[in-house]
Amino acid sequence: MNSPTFEQQQQEKILNPSSSTQITQDLSENVILTTVDDIYNWARLSSLWPMLYGTACCFIEVAALIGSRFDFDRYGLVPRSSPRQSDLIITAGTVTMKMAPALVRLYEEMPEPKYVIAMGACTITGGMFSTDSTTAVRGVDKLIPVDVYIPGCPPRPEAIFDAVIKLRKKISNQSIQERATSIEQTHRFYSTRHNMKAVAPILDGTYIQSATRQAPPKELAEAMGMPLDAIESTEKKEVERG
Amino acid sequence: MAEEQGKQAPQESEVKSEIVVAGKTSSWLTENGFDNEALAPDVSNIEMIKVDADLLLPIATALYGYGYNYLQCQGAYDLGAGKELVSFYHLIKVADDVKQPDEVRLKVFLPRDNPQVPSVYWIWKAADWQERESYDMFGIIYEGHPNLKRILMNEDWIGYPLRKDYVSPDFYELQDAY
Numbered sequence: 327m328n329s330p331t332f333e334q335q336q337q338e339k340i341l342n343p344s345s346s347t348q349i350t351q352d353l354s355e356n357v358i359l360t361t362v363d364d365i366y367n368w369a370r371l372s373s374l375w376p377m378l379y380g381t382a383c384c385f386i387e388v389a390a391l392i393g394s395r396f397d398f399d400r401y402g403l404v405p406r407s408s409p410r411q412s413d414l415i416i417t418a419g420t421v422t423m424k425m426a427p428a429l430v431r432l433y434e435e436m437p438e439p440k441y442v443i444a445m446g447a448c449t450i451t452g453g454m455f456s457t458d459s460t461t462a463v464r465g466v467d468k469l470i471p472v473d474v475y476i477p478g479c480p481p482r483p484e485a486i487f488d489a490v491i492k493l494r495k496k497i498s499n500q501s502i503q504e505r506a507t508s509i510e511q512t513h514r515f516y517s518t519r520h521n522m523k524a525v526a527p528i529l530d531g532t533y534i535q536s537a538t539r540q541a542p543p544k545e546l547a548e549a550m551g552m553p554l555d556a557i558e559s560t561e562k563k564e565v566e567r568g
Numbered sequence: 569m570a571e572e573q574g575k576q577a578p579q580e581s582e583v584k585s586e587i588v589v590a591g592k593t594s595s596w597l598t599e600n601g602f603d604n605e606a607l608a609p610d611v612s613n614i615e616m617i618k619v620d621a622d623l624l625l626p627i628a629t630a631l632y633g634y635g636y637n638y639l640q641c642q643g644a645y646d647l648g649a650g651k652e653l654v655s656f657y658h659l660i661k662v663a664d665d666v667k668q669p670d671e672v673r674l675k676v677f678l679p680r681d682n683p684q685v686p687s688v689y690w691i692w693k694a695a696d697w698q699e700r701e702s703y704d705m706f707g708i709i710y711e712g713h714p715n716l717k718r719i720l721m722n723e724d725w726i727g728y729p730l731r732k733d734y735v736s737p738d739f740y741e742l743q744d745a746y
Contacts, residue, residue, distance in 0.1 A: 460729035523724070
């Protein structure tokens, strides 16, 4: 029967407000509380720019990923054609000994922080080439440090998304404070000195114009036009036409 | 090239045991004084002719005059460790309205220690890269080729990888991944 006390009235006001409280609403709509690490990582993982790198059939799947059906732009992945603008390389395809120096160079040209996704059996172990190939590199992690491995031959585009999501999780856990140690790679990454001697490039750019292509060497010309019998005269004409 | 190899390998052994009837092109070459040896035809019944390295150019020129205007495939294979290297030339006659063009395959057997054969680049330009590949993989020197450089392997690679006695270098990159 008693009217509510002042204390009870106040309590009721807080528990069942007649309208939404303006101040907290405004705060939660306009202010974000986070850490530098979190927002920095969020920005980075939302705009992973992969380098357009494909050496074999795996890139067909990456190309499907770029297309409208799988559309990797929705993960913030924008293909870049320059290593200077990219922070992710998906090694799509077999890497040979001839390609290896180019791959390492491309990797080194990418700015830190950079990530590597080894895509497909070839870049993990050499794949089907690991039995007897004279030139396939057995696992791209012998050349550059790998963050995520995608098994498959070739992996489906969904598998690449899975790898990208795993990489995003990895990036979201990183901290600027640990940057010095995390950049120093802790993965399987071994480089060996081959003590090879650099040779001058064998391709000089004068391909079809090169002097050796203008006319056959004298001995060959003689051998080709060697008169042997009656057909020789007609046959010679034919050759000159060709 | 691998297919060609597989196709021909079983035929080699039969060559010595059977008497081979010389085919059309081989007979024509013999009639015209070009020394050659007919080999047993392959599974698709394509005439095969063994040719001396010295005589390859005159014979190839003659066949060009005879109508073989298209070098469909040039390649090489290794008969086995210590045996000869073979450089082959698959020729066909390309013309209008032909359903079944004449085909012939020339084979040059080369000694392993000094595999030298004249280049047919100056007759069929198609031989350019194919001879480069045969050089790269088997170390066959095509004399007179305008640009005989490695085409597939690194420019500083040592050895010829498709020879049967090739030993792969023990590079770290080529060792098994675990």
